[in-house]
Amino acid sequence: MKEANKSRALLHGLLEILEDVDDGQSRLDRITDRITNILQTDVCSIYLLRSADTLELSATKGLKADAVHLTRLRLGEGLVGRIAKELNPINTANAPAEQGFRYMPETGEEKFVSFLGLPIMQRGTPLGVLVVQSRESRKFSDDEVGTLKIVATALADMTELGKFVSDRHAIAAPHTRSAQFYGKVGQEGVAEGHVLLHESRVVVTNPIADDPQFEIERLRASIDTLRGQVDEMAATARLNATKEQREIIETYRMFANSRGWVQRMETNILNGLSAEASVEKEQSDTRTRMNRAEPYLRDRLHDLDDLSNRLLRTLMGLTQLTHADIPENPVLIARQIGPGELLEYGNKLKGIVLEEGSIGSHATIIARAKGIPLLVQVDGILSEALNGDAILIDGEAGTLYLRPDEDVTAAVRSKIDVRHEQQIRYQKLCHLPATSRDDVTIQLFMNAGLLSNLPSIESSGAEGVGLFRTELRFLAANRMPSRSELAAQYSLVLDSAGNRPVCFRTLDIGSDKLVSYIKREEEPNPALGWRAIRIGLDRQYILKMQLQALIRGAGKRPLSVMFPLVAEAEEFEEAKEIFLRVIDSEKEKRDVPASVQIGAMLETPSLAFAPDRFFDDVDFISIGGNDLKQYFFAADRQNERVRRRYPTLNTSYMRFVQHVVDRCQKSKTPLSYCGEAAARPIDALCLAAIGLRKLSMRAASIGRVKHQIRQIELAKIRHAIDLAQRSSVTNLRDAIIAELGP
Ligand code: PEP
Ligand code: MG
Numbered sequence: 001m002k003e004a005n006k007s008r009a010l011l012h013g014l015l016e017i018l019e020d021v022d023d024g025q026s027r028l029d030r031i032t033d034r035i036t037n038i039l040q041t042d043v044c045s046i047y048l049l050r051s052a053d054t055l056e057l058s059a060t061k062g063l064k065a066d067a068v069h070l071t072r073l074r075l076g077e078g079l080v081g082r083i084a085k086e087l088n089p090i091n092t093a094n095a096p097a098e099q100g101f102r103y104m105p106e107t108g109e110e111k112f113v114s115f116l117g118l119p120i121m122q123r124g125t126p127l128g129v130l131v132v133q134s135r136e137s138r139k140f141s142d143d144e145v146g147t148l149k150i151v152a153t154a155l156a157d158m159t160e161l162g163k164f165v166s167d168r169h170a171i172a173a174p175h176t177r178s179a180q181f182y183g184k185v186g187q188e189g190v191a192e193g194h195v196l197l198h199e200s201r202v203v204v205t206n207p208i209a210d211d212p213q214f215e216i217e218r219l220r221a222s223i224d225t226l227r228g229q230v231d232e233m234a235a236t237a238r239l240n241a242t243k244e245q246r247e248i249i250e251t252y253r254m255f256a257n258s259r260g261w262v263q264r265m266e267t268n269i270l271n272g273l274s275a276e277a278s279v280e281k282e283q284s285d286t287r288t289r290m291n292r293a294e295p296y297l298r299d300r301l302h303d304l305d306d307l308s309n310r311l312l313r314t315l316m317g318l319t320q321l322t323h324a325d326i327p328e329n330p331v332l333i334a335r336q337i338g339p340g341e342l343l344e345y346g347n348k349l350k351g352i353v354l355e356e357g358s359i360g361s362h363a364t365i366i367a368r369a370k371g372i373p374l375l376v377q378v379d380g381i382l383s384e385a386l387n388g389d390a391i392l393i394d395g396e397a398g399t400l401y402l403r404p405d406e407d408v409t410a411a412v413r414s415k416i417d418v419r420h421e422q423q424i425r426y427q428k429l430c431h432l433p434a435t436s437r438d439d440v441t442i443q444l445f446m447n448a449g450l451l452s453n454l455p456s457i458e459s460s461g462a463e464g465v466g467l468f469r470t471e472l473r474f475l476a477a478n479r480m481p482s483r484s485e486l487a488a489q490y491s492l493v494l495d496s497a498g499n500r501p502v503c504f505r506t507l508d509i510g511s512d513k514l515v516s517y518i519k520r521e522e523e524p525n526p527a528l529g530w531r532a533i534r535i536g537l538d539r540q541y542i543l544k545m546q547l548q549a550l551i552r553g554a555g556k557r558p559l560s561v562m563f564p565l566v567a568e569a570e571e572f573e574e575a576k577e578i579f580l581r582v583i584d585s586e587k588e589k590r591d592v593p594a595s596v597q598i599g600a601m602l603e604t605p606s607l608a609f610a611p612d613r614f615f616d617d618v619d620f621i622s623i624g625g626n627d628l629k630q631y632f633f634a635a636d637r638q639n640e641r642v643r644r645r646y647p648t649l650n651t652s653y654m655r656f657v658q659h660v661v662d663r664c665q666k667s668k669t670p671l672s673y674c675g676e677a678a679a680r681p682i683d684a685l686c687l688a689a690i691g692l693r694k695l696s697m698r699a700a701s702i703g704r705v706k707h708q709i710r711q712i713e714l715a716k717i718r719h720a721i722d723l724a725q726r727s728s729v730t731n732l733r734d735a736i737i738a739e740l741g742p
Contacts, residue, residue: 007147010038011154011208011272018158028059035132035151036061039144043112043133046155047073047080049126052179052380055084062133063107071104075126078102079117084126087288089118089149093139109133116140118148122156123280124287125383130155150271153281157207178403179384183353183375184640186364188395189700190416191351191373192409193329195389195402198337199309203386204316209274216266219275222314223262229310230256255304276315283308331391333381337363343475347452351375351393353400355382358638366472368676368698369449371456375400377640426703430461434706438713442688444706445503445696447674449473451489454496456699461706464500466696467622467674468493470546471508480517480542483549490553501560503622504550505601506543506575508532508564512638518542527636532565537574547582554593562599562622566607569614572600576617601674603627608660615667622696623660625675632656648677649686649732651725661691672696681708682736689717712740 013034021027028046035044043062047055050072057063057071076085082100083090092098095115103110112133120128130152132140209215234249255261261282268278286304331351342352342363352367357376367374373395385391385402392401392412396419401408435441445466446457450473457465473481473489481489494502509515510531518539523529536543550561563575576598586592602608603624615621625648630637632653633646646653657673664671672694677683679701685708687695697705716739724735 006038006143007150008210008272010035010147010151012210013038014151014154014158015208015210025059029061031155032059032061035130035148039132039147041132041134043109043131045131045133046120046128047084047131048120048128049084055080055129057107058128060107062112063109067104067107071107073102078104079115080129080131083117083119083129087119087121087124087126089116089145091116091140091145093137095133111135113137114140116145116148118145118152120152120156121284121288123283123383125380127156146271150268150273150281153268153273153277153284154207156284157204157277157280178401178405178408181378181381181384181400181402183378183381183398183400184359185395185398186352186354186357186359186374186376187368187372189351189371189373189393190395190412190419191329191331191391191393192412192416193331193350193391194327195385195387195391196326196330196332196349197382197385197387198332198334204274204276204280204312206274207277207280208272209269209277210272212269212272215269215273215275215278218315219262219265219269219278222275222311223256225314226307226311227256229314230307252307255307261304276312279308279312279315283312325387327388331393333385335382342366343472351391351395353378353381353385353391353393355379358640358643365469366449366475369447369453369469369472371698371700423703426707427459429703429706429710430459432461432706432710434709436688436709436712436714438715440688440693440714442684442692442709443672443694444702445672445674445694446699446702447696448493448699451492451496453699454493457497457500460699460702462500462699462702465493465497465502466672466694468502468504469508470504470506471513474507474509474515475513477515480515483545483552486546486549487552490550491555494554494557501558503560503562503597503599505562505564506533506536507546510535527630527638533563533571533575534565536563537571540578543575543578544582547579548586551583551586551592552590556591556594558595558597559593560597560599560620562601562620564601564624565603565627566600567604568606569610569617572614572618601627602660604631605656608656608663612667615663615669618669620670620672621660621664623657623671623673623675623692625673625677628675629653647731647733648675648680648683649736651730651732654686654690654721654732655725657687657692658690665691670694679705681705682733682740685709685712685714685717686721686732686736689714689721 014031017027017030017034021030032044032046036042043060045060045063046058048058050056053075055073055075057068060068073081075081079090079095079098079101090098092115094113095101096113112135114134114137115131117129117131119126120130130148132148230249230252234253265278265282268281269275273281283305286308326348329350330348331353332345332349333353336354336356343366349372352372352374354376355378357363359376364374364376373393375393375395375398378400389403392404392409394412394415433441434444443463445464446460446462447467448454448465449469473486490504510529511527520530550559561579563572566572579598583592583596597619599620599622600618601624602621626637629646629648635642635646637643661671671692673687673692674696678687678695679697681704684695684705688709717736720735720739721732724732729735
């Protein structure tokens, strides 16, 4: 039989078996039987994943029947485990000589030296392994491999739909069993809700079809629709997208028109798969390639993956998610998300889970600004979660429970209660100062960026807003906000803060905070590129417009403004000069603030060594520790691999901050620290101990930082730091923890 005929005969057989037999085990047995018959092999076995990392021999024709449901392998163990882990077929004429071979005596497989195993996977997620073996030492032909790949694709869809589940040996199909995942905590907090996939997944229900011509026509019609959509995207992009977005769309276009892509899918159909399953098979192959590709190519393959998703949705007549589809208490799940996209969800989200993502990214900062529990780098979540699934996030432990059972739900709920009680305890400190036992008072301010953050100023006990990130308003829009819109926002911010001071930071975009309406060149190292005050000074109309809006929003009220990422004195001087000129011209037409404070963010090491005149000239300095650390350690704040290597309590970094404190004390320049470290109690203590008297952090952390400061004598912490600095340690944490005692 020819390859296409063989695979069609096999797929047909599978359909018949599914229709004839109810019992899951008998189905698997008949399938293995049919495969050995048609492929003329001695053995066919199906291993299915019983848990996240255990494969079980679930059916066999040719190996010892007693081994079924007994033989188990871990992912990566033996040839079968290796196939499920690496998602690559193994085809060998001499299995025992193959790397990682593990002999399992209970199966009696020693007689069969030829081995061909393929992953049963769905869009890159392993579900099991399909194996054929022969006595005769030979490599299986490409045709045989091709046929079995098609069969494995169809099996994957059936496995997912639970069609093999028998009463006796219930193998919970993925997407129905409860599962636990781990990630890194971007924002603490506990959330309970339902999954909302940023890019919805689809489940194919008809993997096998017997009218290839009809399937090919369906596929072609959907590809035409898809091409139309991509052309439309390209036309819109030509008008208003960034170069990067245009490039992505051009790649889409290239793939959508690629003949190879279409041909591969049509061949899958000729081999017996439905149009949907053929797209899925292509997608699985792409994902396998993606895992092995160079980073640059991986991005491109992501695009192709995305395109397959769209095609699948079109084929199945599914539209993009509408608001009506948003479940109750939505917890967003995405591979990666930009700050703008996140803001588009408004205030609906109860939690966010990213399969990739990083703690230092601006999307994370937005989640923090909104106080939404966030986990990043949650491996495997995307292939497991379906829209509407129940989900619990324990953003303390970095754990996530998908489709949790009652016990887990009860345990997490009790954690929610404990947390609530703790908040009530902190609440009691709300109107007390953050004064240490040796009578040093630290001012605690909050960071904000959205008007909706301001109500928490009261309940958090913040003395004011130490950093208002004005760019969030820009990121949320798809056009440049007008001066009057901004002035209205700033005025409302000051209204909400009442008499408490607010420090506005001017637009800090660039790096990962991109807005489509400000044109920019692609940069090799965006974090070291055109961002923050550099854009402000090069595009002065934007800076001036924003300063006017700030002045108008403040009216007669005092105004405090700081410039981000100042690297040398001249940049500050130029920006200040612009500010003063704007005030002068505003003065002629309207009321202007009774007083202005003009500050700079110290986020580059260079500024710490600026001439004295800078320290004398600036009204205040705020250390932007997130950026400062990234430049101090040369470690990208968005790159999880390197970001966590260097703690804030690293002795070199603390010495450096001490240097800034000393210079500010000498010049009597008010100094604050507004990076994320200020929100961590031990880090905050150390910053206070080396002389910082003002810390700005997210509102939710003020209570516990205050609680910590009120427990200790700052002089003792200082002493512990001095001792540790004189010893050879590079991290102060242990010394401080020892000082704090149990
Ligand atoms: C910082 O860099 O520490 C900072 C507060 O600014 P952002 O995190 O917004 O860059
Ligand atoms: Mg910064």
